[in-house]
Amino acid sequence: MLTTYAIPTSAHKTLDALVDKVEANPGRMVDPAEIADLKGTMDVRATMDQLPEGLSEDDFTGILKLAMLTECATDSYATAIQERSDTYDTPWLGRFNQNVWVPDERCHADPYREMFLTLGYSEAELDAEILETQEREYIHRSGDTPVHITTFGMIQEYLTDNWHGLIADLLKSSSPAASHIANRIKQRETLHTIWYRDMTALQVEANPHLIQHVGEALVGFRMPGQELLPALQNRVPGWLPSMNANFDLMTKDLVRHIHGSLGDSLHNSGELLVSIAAERDMKLGPVHPSHLRKALNRLGGPGYGLIGEALLMKVGLDRLYQAPTESASGPTAAVHRRVEQIRSVFRGWIADRMNVEVGYEGY
Numbered sequence: 001m002l003t004t005y006a007i008p009t010s011a012h013k014t015l016d017a018l019v020d021k022v023e024a025n026p027g028r029m030v031d032p033a034e035i036a037d038l039k040g041t042m043d044v045r046a047t048m049d050q051l052p053e054g055l056s057e058d059d060f061t062g063i064l065k066l067a068m069l070t071e072c073a074t075d076s077y078a079t080a081i082q083e084r085s086d087t088y089d090t091p092w093l094g095r096f097n098q099n100v101w102v103p104d105e106r107c108h109a110d111p112y113r114e115m116f117l118t119l120g121y122s123e124a125e126l127d128a129e130i131l132e133t134q135e136r137e138y139i140h141r142s143g144d145t146p147v148h149i150t151t152f153g154m155i156q157e158y159l160t161d162n163w164h165g166l167i168a169d170l171l172k173s174s175s176p177a178a179s180h181i182a183n184r185i186k187q188r189e190t191l192h193t194i195w196y197r198d199m200t201a202l203q204v205e206a207n208p209h210l211i212q213h214v215g216e217a218l219v220g221f222r223m224p225g226q227e228l229l230p231a232l233q234n235r236v237p238g239w240l241p242s243m244n245a246n247f248d249l250m251t252k253d254l255v256r257h258i259h260g261s262l263g264d265s266l267h268n269s270g271e272l273l274v275s276i277a278a279e280r281d282m283k284l285g286p287v288h289p290s291h292l293r294k295a296l297n298r299l300g301g302p303g304y305g306l307i308g309e310a311l312l313m314k315v316g317l318d319r320l321y322q323a324p325t326e327s328a329s330g331p332t333a334a335v336h337r338r339v340e341q342i343r344s345v346f347r348g349w350i351a352d353r354m355n356v357e358v359g360y361e362g363y
């Protein structure tokens with residue numbers, strides 16, 4: 001764990017204040033009482049009897065099992081996060097991890113355990129499987145610095161949010177109580193995504209060099225399930241289409257979160273994309289990304305903003321950048337309009353050549 005990481009003391013204070021706020025107002029966590037209230041109602045047999053085309057009973061139990069078993073290993077992930085918070089001396093991250101995230105995640109596996117009981121599984125076999133997963137060694141491979149962790153956290157929480165949401169949809173008409181609790185868990189994952197996004201944004205704002213780390217965390221991203229439950233996790237790409245996953249929306253959401261984690265800065269998003277492209281040897285156009293990066297750096301970087309705009313345009317998030325208003329008149333307005341026309345031609349040209357790959361293979 002030796003990658004450089006530094007942010008000014010003032011930024012640590014801002015991050016401490018953010019965690020204070022989250023600790024003071026974490027929202028309504030899923031708690032044992034809420035699950036107890038639903039006990040006996042989370043029957044998923046009806047869903048099992050009328051699965052959508054493409055999903056077998058074995059797929060269905062695999063889907064629920066992945067949710068239960070990845071959720072039950074909270075302590076393993078928490079240890080990995082804590083070690084990194086200690087190494088880089090970022091108490092705000094440790095505090096968020098221990099005081100908010102761990103208690104919040106604590107009950108997420110339990111409703112799925114209840115669902116398996118309705119399918120005839122015994123408590124003993126479920127508990128043995130849970131224990132076995134908890135005892136497996138979790139090796140965190142998506143980067144070590146706090147900004148790597150918060151970037152990883154943001155993506156991981158988003159994909160988990162999406163997973164509980166897809167399950168809730170699957171259960172909706174035939175097992176409404178089970179669907180309700182899956183949605184409740186989803187709501188918590190949404191908050192986790194936002195909190196990690198904000199923590200990333202504050203670090204990047206304090207030290208823009210950390211964009212490189214964000215890029216590294218994205219390129220090296222691995223779902224925890226790939227470490228702990230590879231056989232189940234590898235089946236996810238095959239399940240997603242039958243679960244009605246909306247890949248365009250997922251890509252759009254991910255780009256929106258990443259853009260937000262860079263302070264909604266077009267320049268930063270452009271820089272991130274170029275740095276990822278350079279790292280992956282991926283072409284963004286006719287020029288090799290490492291040459292493109294050199295040229296953009298020499299120009300002082302206004303071109304990065306254009307690449308950022310093109311990225312948002314490519315995934316349908318044009319609304320996140322503002323074109324100059326057309327209402328002004330006079331010669332200056334005419335020049336602005338002309339510049340905007342040229343900008344939009346370039347933006348379109350870059351977007352056409354840009355191949356935004358968001359790999360869901362690992363998800």
Ligand SMILES: [Fe+2]
Pocket residue numbers: 071105108160185189
């Ligand atoms: Fe969770």
Ligand SMILES: [Fe+2]
Pocket residue numbers: 105157160188189192
């Ligand atoms: Fe979470």
